[in-house]
Amino acid sequence: MESVIHFLYNLFYFLIVLSVLIFFHELGHFLAARRLGVKVLKFSLGFGPRVIGRTVGETEYLISALPLGGYVKLFGEEPEKGEDAPALSPEDRARSFSHAPVWKRILIVAAGPVFNMLLAYLIFTGSLSIGVPMYVPDFDSLMPVIETVIEKSPAEAAGFKPGDRIVSIDDRKISTWAQMTETIYTSAGKSLTIVVERDHQNMTLTVTPAPKTVDTEEGQKTVGQIGIGKSPHGAQIVAANPLEALVKGFQATWQWTYLTVEGLVRLVQGKLSMDNIGGPILIGQMSGQAASQGFGGLLFLIAILSITLGVMNILPIPVLDGGHLLFFVIEAVLGRPLSIRKREIAQQIGLALLLLLMALAFYNDIIRLFVKPG
Known part of the structure; x- marks a missing residue:
């Protein structure tokens, strides 16, 4: 349960976030089209069948069944093909997107x-x-590059050094600092084979994260730590x-x-x-x-x-x-x-x-x- x-x-919050993002994106298309004289036929949050909607003026405003996107349909957005395509009046041509x-x-x-x-x-x-x-943050602060190694820690004993870039842990490629820490945190007492890049060469080190009890929202939890750190980089904007x-x-x-x-x-x-x-x-x-x-x-x-x-x-x-x-x-x-x-x-x-x-x-x-x- x-x-x-x-x-x-x-x-619930996914739908809120997505709806705000889609609404603002499509609002940009909608307002620009209206301002530049192009007729807007539909403004929809979501794709697929209509759930609810209302026509105001010349535009139909919709909420559709699939909430994974949205669209603004413009008059003349898809020009008619072939010789049988109906000719547009001067008024319609003036408000057609393709014209x-x-x-x-x-x-x-x-x-x-x-x-x-x-x-x-x-x-x-x-x-x-x-x-x-x-x-x-700057991008380097997100990368799995060690800046500090604590004395007498499992990392020091295993041979880690500042500047080492974590390449993989137990054959799993590591791309970010968060990905690395999550793997180490969930491996308390387990021997890990870690490939690091040092001076443009890869080398393999073995380390066992030491268990440590920490307080979390779910209560106390045992996590693994090896004794490496990283200073925050980036801009604090006030x-x-x-x-x-x-x-x-x-x-x-x-x-x-x-x-x-x-x-x-x-x-x-x-x-x-x-x-x-x-x-x-x-x-x-x-x-x-x-x-x-x-x-x-x-x-x-x-x-x-x-x-x-x-x-x-x-x-x-x-x-x-x-x-x-x-x-x-x-x-x-x-x-x-x-x-x-x-x-x-x-x-x-x-x-x-x-x-x-x-x-x-x-x-x-x-x-x-x-x-x-x-």
Whole structure:
């Protein structure tokens, strides 16, 4: 029964977080289209069959059955094909997305990711304006690189040294400091084979984490420790007043965006494991954990995920906003759009890549649920 309640708790906050992210993203597309004179047919939170909805003016506002996304449907978004396509009146052409100048289409599509960044900025600025500091780590602080080794600790006895980078533990690739500590914490009294990188060479060390009793929310718990440490790196951002918060909020948004982009680059370069990719189950768990820290924790998570969503959507992958922007840039350079056939092929490839990424994220979620580290 307790596990069911925990699941429903995570699900509730997952839906709240996802709804806020989707609403702001689609709101960007919606407002830009309205402002630039393009007719908006539908604004939906969710995909699939309609659950509830209402038409106001010329737009139908919907909540749909599958809450894993959303969309804004624009008039003329998919141009009619063939000779039998009905001719549009001058009034309809003026309000059709596909007949709008390319610069208008670029602004409408880009507005979604821009609004994700705006949401993060508003949350950071609002928090700073009431005196809540923002900590933005640098990427090195997330990496499994040892900075200190405690004297007479299991790590010192095993031969660990400051500067060692943890590569793997018991043949499991380690990419982050948190991943490493979680594995060590759950391995008290168990011998671990750890590969470290030192002076550009790998070497294998064996260490047994010493058991230590600590207090947790569930009561006392025995965890493993080997006696290594890491100092926090990054920026502690504070604002003396609401006016300064306007500037510092931008600083926090920029630094978290940079951190997100750097993480994606490291994934592509193979410096970060694909194990770090997560899907809806991980987001649900994170939402529940953030909510347990209070309203501020939940807002902070929304800000970070909003930046991630904005960055991911701007990638030049067909079916994402960035893919559409790529098509429009090509159209602006060539003076004509790509053929419908070429766009369809590119979108099919983009959809396949996206489905593979979603499958990997879901697989990682399942592994995290049922396979314990170490």
